[in-house]
Amino acid sequence: MAIGELADTRKVPTISSMVPWQAWLFPRGGTPDKGFPYTFHFFAGSDAVLNTFVSIFNALDTNKKVGTLFLDNPAGQGLMHPQMGLPALLGQTGYNEVAAGPFQITSNDFSNQVAQFRDAETDILSGFMYANHFVPFWNQVAQSGLSPKACAMAAAFLFPSSVNALGDRGDGLGTEVWWTPNFPFESSVTGQSAKQLAAAWEEDTGQQWTQPLGYGHAMWEVGLAALANAADPLDPDSLREGIATLTADTIVGPVDFANSPVKSTAITGLVAGQWRKSAGGKHPYELKIVDNELMPQVPVEEEVVPLSL
DSSP states (O other): OHHHHHHHHHTOOEEEESSOHHHHHGGGTOOTTTOOSSEEEEEOOHHHHHHHHHHHHHTSOOOOEEEEEEESSHHHHHHTOTTTSHHHHHHHTTOEEEEEEEEOTTOOOOHHHHHHHHHTTOSEEEEEOOHHHHHHHHHHHHHHTOOOSEEEEETTTSSHHHHHTTGGGGTTOEEEESOOTTSSOBOTTTOOBHHHHHHHHHHHHSSOOOTHHHHHHHHHHHHHHHHHHSSSTTSHHHHHHHHHTOEEEETTEEEESTTOSSTTEEEOOOEEEEEEEOSSOSSSEEEEEEEOTTOTTSOOOSOOOOOOO
16 A cells, blocks of 8 residues: 555556456545546455355355354454445345454464354354465364364365365365466467466476466566556656556456546456366366356356365
8 A cells, every 4th residue: 555655656667467457446535436546456356256256165065054254354354344245145046144354464273163053053154364374274163173164265276286275175165266277368579378378387496386476477478568558658647548548358357447437447357276286197186267257258167176174
């Protein structure tokens, strides 16, 4: 937020990404009809994240009881908002929430929340936490005897390292999917397909591709496209206009500032995925796309399966 305030005050056009647009816009006092003078953002919304979760839940036979807990920070507060967040969406789609409330960032003991979920016989777990929270939480779930059929936790296992840390107990975990090598888009700068970009990353680093790789590359695409779209790329006002009127095809898909319903923001797409134990592959787990309702141009790879615990 501090960077955005400085950029707007000093008239420096700035583009950001990799945070739900609501968490970028509202904490600074922005509104969809006005946006900001010089700061711009492209990413999916928190509403899309939550809808990918429900798409996974809908594909399974459950008792529709969802245990939720959220990290107490701006993103978590938005996701747990009673009218705009996951609680409202669960109610609208026929699910019953068992709310364990917010927790502090230093927490590593979730035994009370897990006991609440176990006593309520929840089939589904969801919410928002980081990987360092999820590992002890998941261990405590196993120790409690609770056997959920589904778990989709925002931010907790976006990265393969987070799932690998769980050993055999990560199979079937659900997540929002920003980008994978199977996205049917290519770079406007290098011409690489998503699959080629991921392969180059793995060859250069020796590590498994990650979802931010696509958006990190798209940042360059959007930035260069904005410079090309500006009448005078050295003039801040001209460059600002170049961003505000920009539409670009990138490796993460279309990025459209010009026609966005939210000023200063280009809303991109998401799909739903599950981490699956790899059968003889080069990585312990592979992220598979299981629902594409919010981004139909991205192909579904596998059907939703219940957790394997």
